[in-house]
Amino acid sequence: xxxxxxxxxxxxxxxxxxxxxxxxxDGSLYYETPIAYEAMHVALALTDTNIYSGxxxxxxxxxxxxxxxxxxxxxxxxxxxxHPLVQELNEALRKDLLRYAQNIKLxxxxxxxxxxxxxxxxxxLPMKLLYQxxxxxxxxxxxxxQASQFEAFYTAHFDAYIAALQKVKTMSNVHGQQLWLxxxxxxxxxxxxxxVSPLMGSTHFTNRMRINxxxxxxxYVADAKKYADSxxxxxxxxxxxxxxxxxxxxxxxxxxxxxxxxxxKIMGDxxxxxxxxxxxxxxxxxxxxxxFNEYMTHAVYLLYTATxxxxxxxxxxxxxxxxxxxxxxxxxxxxxxxxxxQQLFTQQPTTVESLYPAMQQWCRxxxxxxx
Numbered sequence: 001x002x003x004x005x006x007x008x009x010x011x012x013x014x015x016x017x018x019x020x021x022x023x024x025x026d027g028s029l030y031y032e033t034p035i036a037y038e039a040m041h042v043a044l045a046l047t048d049t050n051i052y053s054g055x056x057x058x059x060x061x062x063x064x065x066x067x068x069x070x071x072x073x074x075x076x077x078x079x080x081x082x083h084p085l086v087q088e089l090n091e092a093l094r095k096d097l098l099r100y101a102q103n104i105k106l107x108x109x110x111x112x113x114x115x116x117x118x119x120x121x122x123x124x125l126p127m128k129l130l131y132q133x134x135x136x137x138x139x140x141x142x143x144x145x146q147a148s149q150f151e152a153f154y155t156a157h158f159d160a161y162i163a164a165l166q167k168v169k170t171m172s173n174v175h176g177q178q179l180w181l182x183x184x185x186x187x188x189x190x191x192x193x194x195x196v197s198p199l200m201g202s203t204h205f206t207n208r209m210r211i212n213x214x215x216x217x218x219x220y221v222a223d224a225k226k227y228a229d230s231x232x233x234x235x236x237x238x239x240x241x242x243x244x245x246x247x248x249x250x251x252x253x254x255x256x257x258x259x260x261x262x263x264x265k266i267m268g269d270x271x272x273x274x275x276x277x278x279x280x281x282x283x284x285x286x287x288x289x290x291x292f293n294e295y296m297t298h299a300v301y302l303l304y305t306a307t308x309x310x311x312x313x314x315x316x317x318x319x320x321x322x323x324x325x326x327x328x329x330x331x332x333x334x335x336x337x338x339x340x341x342q343q344l345f346t347q348q349p350t351t352v353e354s355l356y357p358a359m360q361q362w363c364r365x366x367x368x369x370x371x
Contacts, residue, residue, distance in 0.1 A: 021111075022161035028191045029174050031165040033198075036117060038161075039150045040107035040141060041199040044100065045073050046086045053097040054279060062100050064201045064222060069160075073199065077148055085144040088136045098284075101205055102134040104220060108195060110138055112151065117142035124209050161198070164223045168196055171224045171239040177247055180304050184352040185251035190214035194243065196223050206246040219246040237305045237317045244301045252296045255353050256289060259360065264288040266363045274366075277330025291331075292363070298325055299338040300352055303345055333366065 022033040044063065051058040064070060080086060092099035105127065109120045117138055123131070145151065154161075174192060182188060191214050200222040207218045221243050227235040256263060267275045268288025276291050285291050298321060305317050318338075325334035340362050344355050 022158055022165060024162065024165045024169060026169060027175070029169075029194065030191065031169055031194045031196065033161040033165060033196050034108065034110075035112045035151065035154050036110040036141060036145070037104070037107045037195060038154060038197055038199075039145050039148075040103055041197040042073050042077055042148075042150065043080075043083070043085050043089055043141070043144055044103070045070060045199050046077055046081050046083075047089050047093060051090065051093050053093075056097075056281075058093050058097055058100075060201070061097070062201055062203045063199055067198065067225065069198045076153060080144065080148045083144055083147060085136060085140040088140060092134070092136070096134075099134050100203065102131040103136060105131045105207075106135040106138060107141060108218070108220070110141065112145065115146070117145065122209075122211060123207075127207065127209070164198055164225065165196055167224045167230060168194060168221075168239075168243070170230050171227060171236050172243040173236070173240065174243065174247070176308075177240070177244050177304065180307065181248055181251045181300075184300070185255065186353060187251045187254050188215065189217050189250065191216045192247070193218045195220045198223050198225065204242060204246050206249050208250045217247065217250045219243060221246060233309055234313050234316050237309060237313070238320065240305065241298075241301050241317075241321060244304065245297045248297045248300050249293065252293055252300060255356055256293050256296070259356065260289045262360060263292045266360065267291040275331065275333060277332070281329050294329075295325075295331060295334060295337045296341075296359075298331075298334065299341045302338055303342065303352065306342075336366075337363075 021035060024031040041063075047059060049057070049059045053061070059065065089099075089103065092103065105123065109122050109128070109131075110117050111120050112118075119138065172194075174194065178189075178192065189208070191211065193216065195218060200220070202222065204219070204221045206220065209216055209218070224230075224239045224242075227239050229235050264287060265271070266288055268291070272278065272288060272291060275288075275295075276285060285294060302314075302318055302321055306314050309317065322335045322338065325331040337359075341352075341355065341359060344350075344358050345352065
């Protein structure tokens with residue numbers, strides 16, 4: 001499940017590659033597990049397990065607590081539970097689950113060089129100011145890496161990180177996603193960064209910005225270890241949903257930006273409770289604009305998988321996604337929304353972007369129906 005999405009203005013910034021870094025370059029795509037990023041996830045894994053955000057257990061929500069790697073981290077770094085970094089993360093998560101994302105961003109914007117943590121200057125200034133106000137200090141993360149001898153742990157697991165990145169690359173076919181999305185939307189990006197931690201659970205998010213004068217997207221996602229058969233088309237489609245529903249926010253959201261006020265009328269204010277369960281995950285989608293974008297990104301994902309799969313396989317993927325959205329995440333009308341978009345999309349050759357007015361009209365009629 002995804003709790004939030006952070007999209008910022010585009011500002012040209014510099015980029016420093018973390019050293020050493022587990023990474024795979026595939027043309028304009030970069031798959032990465034940087035050392036500082038993984039160190040922050042390890043520190044998060046050491047936080048108290050009894051922290052809640054509403055009815056949700058924070059620890060279980062943002063981390064994959066069922067893996068062998070998680071158990072190894074718990075055992076190997078047990079002595080670091082009292083480290084000031086872990087204690088500050090405990091306090092931050094108790095205040096707001098969204099502090100998780102800000103600390104992850106600080107870590108990704110850091111590289112380990114000659115025993116010290118340096119700022120990469122990847123993020124534009126507005127994002128830096130936000131995470132600096134809601135995250136720990138970089139010095140605390142640096143001290144954690146030093147005190148825990150994390151570099152040695154990272155080096156020992158380097159091959160495993162590379163193998164995980166390779167599986168993500170194989171399972172997700174990001175080049176194919178980009179090609180299809182550019183056929184459906186007007187936005188264009190010169191490079192993607194797929195940032196992976198074996199400890200990340202079902203909380204994923206994305207940013208778009210300029211890096212080295214190139215329009216770029218950063219996707220922070222879980223790895224594919226839960227999908228054993230990399231050659232199974234349905235499993236590939238399942239995992240594609242994790243990556244694509246972040247990537248396509250960078251195509252869906254810019255179109256939604258143009259009609260944000262209208263989307264707020266349709267799915268926000270008094271209408272919001274008719275589209276999404278207001279508590280649980282819903283508390284992180286507080287506006288009609290955000291609710292609509294979640295409906296659209298997941299529906300677009302299913303339009304894409306239909307181009308890859310036979311009818312029976314597509315039915316399996318659709319059923320799983322509809323159940324996730326409708327029951328798991330509380331998007332009550334997702335099946336109807338998707339079926340409407342699918343019908344419009346298949347009636348005549350068109351693009352998803354061109355269907356926005358028709359989908360807005362359909363959503364408006366639904367809102368009127370329940371009043």
